[in-house]
Amino acid sequence: MRLAAPFERAAGSVQRVGRVALFFAQVLGQCGPALAQPRYIVQQIYNAGARSLVIVMLCGLFVGMVLGLQGYNLLQRFGSESALGVAAALGLVKELGPVITALLFAGRAGTSLTSEIGLMRATDQLAAMEMMAVDPLRRVVAPRFLGGVIAMPLLTAIFDGIGIYGSQLVGVGLLGVEPGSFWSQMQSAVESRDINEGLVKSLCFGVACSLMAVYQGYHAEPTAAGVGLATTRTVVISAVLTLLLDYMLTAAFL
């Protein structure tokens, strides 16, 4: 029995991954038909994206300001504080922007998606759709998944922009870095492949976080406790997936 337990746990984990993969394939299969009704996707971009704007902008500003302080402190030791713009931009565009936006997305939009779909399950709304011959994967899940995937790169771009503004605010406005060198060095050092890296990361994080949110909601136990548990799982698994994917993508881009 004791020997069998770890194997059973491992088999259970493989089964769970398989179920998520199968669900992902089903959702992808419904994305085409869902695109035929773009108003539902636009509505979900608003829900997942526009409603996350305030928190993303606020966090972007503070992360950029901290980056300005820390970057200045570090670069000053080597007498190269004029490179603050490059350091902040590369740090934000390649790493901090996509990762922190994904974590914020999981906490704000992801939990909202999970609890909404979970409650629809608990109150028979999904069953009612099934009985009306309407596939909930097409009508409910696919638009929310696509909305999240589309919203993530947009939120990341906004986070990056506000973050760079925050670091400029501290570096140039407070600590006296030369504005010309701040912007010109950034312009010459940041290449399109850096921006592409950030874009690819944010898209991958968007897929992972949105998939996890809709999967957990769709398979939530139809009780108050079940929906709560599913919401917690969304945040935890999305955060771990984001960091794991970040490592793999960073290694791939090097």
Next chain:
Amino acid sequence: MNSNDPRAAAPEPPRTVVDVRDVHYAVAGRPPVFQGVSLTAERGRITAIMGPSGTGKTTLLRLMMGAIRPQRGSISVFGREVAALGRRELYAMRRRVGMLFQNGALLTDLDVFENVAFPVREHTRLPEPLLRRLVLMKLQAVGLRGAAGMMPSTLSGGMARRVALARAIVMDPEVLVYDEPFVGLDPISMGVILRLIQALNATLGITSIVVSHDVRELAAIAHQSYLLSGGRVAAAGTPAELSAAAAPVVRQFMSGAADGPVPFHYPAPDYHAELLREGSPA
């Protein structure tokens, strides 16, 4: 009648719309829900499926609608075996059936109008003015045209049930399935739903299957009744026949007696023995 009359050639649709035969169903690790249930619902009639709570009435509806499959036996709807239907065929069958859920199951992010319009928008390309007329007509039929702009969260239980009924009939189904339509309703709302079920059956000829444990209400409207108990059909017949039945379980259910074949107490060890055991020192 003239032999060239096209009406003479048209075959009459079969009388039996839903045919449940010797159905066995169990969920793993639990006592069996059904052990050989057989019943039929005939075209244009109101069929009542009654039984104490927990006898699997809603499960039977889910089996009929193809949401779950029986381990044994067959269920055919419109002459087709439900378990053998593919997803597309199953959805085609469901488009001919309207279902009223116990709690209404209205979509909470849509207002009353959009809830009723939902199936029409999903399945047709009806022009907006026509859609509007259709939805208002159905809302008028359930007496809630004035509530078209309200959100589901602001409706009372009875109103939500009536909106769900308007949604269930908006696609003009041949069969209407009601899952516990009277639960939690005040006498006025209950009377309204009762009259609507009767009116839809009488005026549109809709075949109705009503699952409930409200004996008196069902007896007033049903043409045929089935009483489920212990995973089987304990009695079948008209409401009058059920009332006159001698079987103890039927008599207990029809009279509402607290104890009988369906015991008041859930199975438990002897009460005195348990109290004495708790009281004795360890």
